[in-house]
Amino acid sequence: xxxxxxxxxxxxxxxxxxxxxxxxxxxxxxxxxxxxxxxxxxxxxxxxxxxxxxxxxxxxxxxxxxxxxxxxxxxxxxxxxxxxxxxxxxxxxxxxxxxxxxxxxxxxxxxxxxxxxxxxxxxxxxxxxxxxxxxxxxxxxxxxxxxxxxxxxxxxxxxxxxxxxxxxxxxxxxxxxxxxxxxxxxxxxxxxxxxxxxxxxxxxxxxxxxxxxxxxxxxxxxxxxxxxxxxxxxxxxxxxxxxxxxxxxxxxxxxxxxxxxxxxxxxxxxxxxxxxxxxxxxxxxxxxxxxxxxxxxx
Numbered sequence: 001x002x003x004x005x006x007x008x009x010x011x012x013x014x015x016x017x018x019x020x021x022x023x024x025x026x027x028x029x030x031x032x033x034x035x036x037x038x039x040x041x042x043x044x045x046x047x048x049x050x051x052x053x054x055x056x057x058x059x060x061x062x063x064x065x066x067x068x069x070x071x072x073x074x075x076x077x078x079x080x081x082x083x084x085x086x087x088x089x090x091x092x093x094x095x096x097x098x099x100x101x102x103x104x105x106x107x108x109x110x111x112x113x114x115x116x117x118x119x120x121x122x123x124x125x126x127x128x129x130x131x132x133x134x135x136x137x138x139x140x141x142x143x144x145x146x147x148x149x150x151x152x153x154x155x156x157x158x159x160x161x162x163x164x165x166x167x168x169x170x171x172x173x174x175x176x177x178x179x180x181x182x183x184x185x186x187x188x189x190x191x192x193x194x195x196x197x198x199x200x201x202x203x204x205x206x207x208x209x210x211x212x213x214x215x216x217x218x219x220x221x222x223x224x225x226x227x228x229x230x231x232x233x234x235x236x237x238x239x240x241x242x243x244x245x246x247x248x249x250x251x252x253x254x255x256x257x258x259x260x261x262x263x264x265x266x267x268x269x270x271x272x273x274x275x276x277x278x279x280x281x282x283x284x285x286x287x288x289x290x291x292x293x294x295x296x297x298x
Contacts, residue, residue, distance in 0.1 A: 002029045002110035002177060006140070008036050008100050011068060015115035018145035021276065022113040023076050026084055028180050034107055035069045036089040038099030058092060065090035097133040104140050110177070111278075113143045135250055139283035148274035154181045158243040158275075160234075161187045163205040166249060166285045168212060173288045174247060175215045184217040186243070190234065191222050238275050250281040 007022035009015040019035075026033045041057055069088040077084065087107075093099030104112060112134070135142050157178065161167045167187075175185065187209075189202060202220055209218060225233045238246055 001179065002031050004032045004034070004107055004109040005029075006034045006036065006100075006104055006107060006109040006112045008038070008096075008112065008114045009069070009072070010037065010096075010115075011072075012115065014145075014147040016072065017147065017149065018113055018115035019072060019076060020151050021143065021145050021149070023073075023084075024151055025111070025113070027080070027082060031110075032085045032087070034087045034089060034103065034109065035073060036091060036100070036103050037065045037069060038091050038093050038096045039065060040094045041092060061092070062090040097137065100134060101138055104138065109140055111141050111143055112138060113145065116144045116146050135279045136281060138281070139287065141278060141280040141284055144277045144279070146274050146276065149276050150274070152244045154178055154183050154244045156241070156243045157183045157185050157245045157247060158238055158241075159185050159187045159247045160249070161189050161205070162249075162251075163189065163201045164249075164251075166251075166282065167205075168208055169285050169289050169292070170247070170249060170280065171209065171218075172213050172292070175213055182217070183244075184219065185215070186219045186221055186241070188221045188223055188234070188237070190225050192225060243275055246275050246277050248277060248279050249285070250279050 002025070005022060005026055007019060009019065022033065022035075025031070039061055041054065041061065066088045069090070073086055073088075089103055091099045091103055093102065100112065100114075114134070135144070157174070159167075159171060159174070161171075171185070171187070187205075199222070202222060206220055209215075221237075223233060223237055
């Protein structure tokens, strides 16, 4: 289950679209929602004379951005009238990634939600290097919502796997986290060895899943491709089968091929598909492992 959500915005059109996802997920879990914006002084949108005291400028900026966040919430929430516990944060930081992680560390969210394109004329706030940096460094899962995404309940989820131990921990976590939707999970593995496909590894992993997770609505699929970096094949499979969400693990930089596949694949899939991408890294998996070990001991 998810109890706390963090939504980061630069107030661009696509970031606002991502808020629809944030709000509906909040409703689904009756969760606490924190809405935030990262800014840096001076800001191009501020029409203040240079003689203003920097402390006054900072205070005014925080008030202005918090009001914008509140207005955004009230605009979307007005239609439902649901009572939601929501907090508004405006944070000054020259690094958007650092600003988001700073707030996240303070509230310990189950999920960070952003759009995948920023609208700032000064710098890209959410898309590009910031999104890649956030996905790689955040100790919390990141849901990146593409600009062409349309909200659907998470009924069909595609889970990319390398049959590693971390995948088993992550799958167990996400099966529990998405319980309110009772989704069907399809575990997909990209295989380039057409003459010696990874059927054996898949069968071994399937046995581990059945033994350790026991969730009935899990399917398995091998996707044959020319290279591990065949983004188009994965994107096409994703869209043709009408999945509502893609889950991908950002593997740590242990070796060249691991880094090339996982980091580049996540980055490319984020920009090539209209399906939301939920990515997580080793920080997240280690945390879920600790929680599970503690639960077993108690």
